[in-house]
Amino acid sequence: MLHALTAILICQLVGETIAAAGGLPVPGPVLGMVLLFVVLLVRGRIGDNLERVGGTLLSYLSLLFVPAGVGVITHLGALRSSLLPLATAIVVPTLLTIIVSALLVKWLDRTDSGSPEEGPAGGNIQP
């Protein structure tokens, strides 16, 4: 447990260092993710400990956004004064982006056989 957590923190630390030193436009933790991924590729397996620690962290991923989200209370004034444009900006581009990216994957990805789950009408699963 301790080793796995330390390994994750080291990846993040190295990622933050590279991002800061190189002035890269990518956040440190994202570089840390790339680094851990490379480590796993080299190692060829994940290992029980890392599996457990990583699984625990990811199962609470939603919770981790709460403290930043509560920051909304410091911007109620700005939100109120531009309510219509901001509310629209939160909803419309988000849904549009979901549609565009999902349809592109669907049209371009010939290897994808669809998910095993069945739709309401029994699904239309093709090889």
Added chain:
Amino acid sequence: MNPVETIWVYLAASPLLHLTITLAAYAVAEAAYERSGRVSLLNPVLLTILVLGGLLLLTGTSYETYFEGAQFVHFLLGPATVALAIPLYRQFNRVKQAAFPLLAAILSGAITAAVSAIGVTALLGAGRDIVATAAPKSVTTPIAMAVAERIGGLPSLTAVLVILTGIIGAALGPALLDLIRIRSDTARGVALGTAAGGIGTARALEDNDIQGAFSGLAMGLNALATAILVPIIWLLIG
């Protein structure tokens, strides 16, 4: 001061209280979400933020005081982002096979998100600073804030928009994907990660590992694409 007030003054200043209510509020919100059979509007992040935000406003507690306790939870975002390498590694074969569609979809998604955010805010009469604030809102917070700053937006308001965008994407995305008959886990993951970042990825992981892997990857690549493209789009639009 009566004893209750004395205790309140002591607790309200300590990180323990705000850390505890953060976890407790989330636990209750998650239970409500599960009980409801996962009704999307009962998104646990949304519920928790509403409850905690309301509580802070009612008790007159500042966000800074709250964050002293909540920072311990906030800190774990970094390690959790690193841990997204694990589902990505597990699904690497699928990712390799779908590399081209993936890149095309994420890139188009990044452009769609930025251009439509700029478009709707400008059309609805928002000031230039608000338009710039909204432009980078569908990527992970640190990138979005840096981009907003560079093009003349308000970074801290961008951070709020990032979270709200994530909540909307996580709450409405799965139903929208059902509606347009997207059933493949690859496509669902890419869509959620591109449009709704980390909160979208958390939602994708709820469904399965494949969606989570593609969503995490899309989140990372969208961050890179947006950091490069949004300042260029901003210049072109002028």
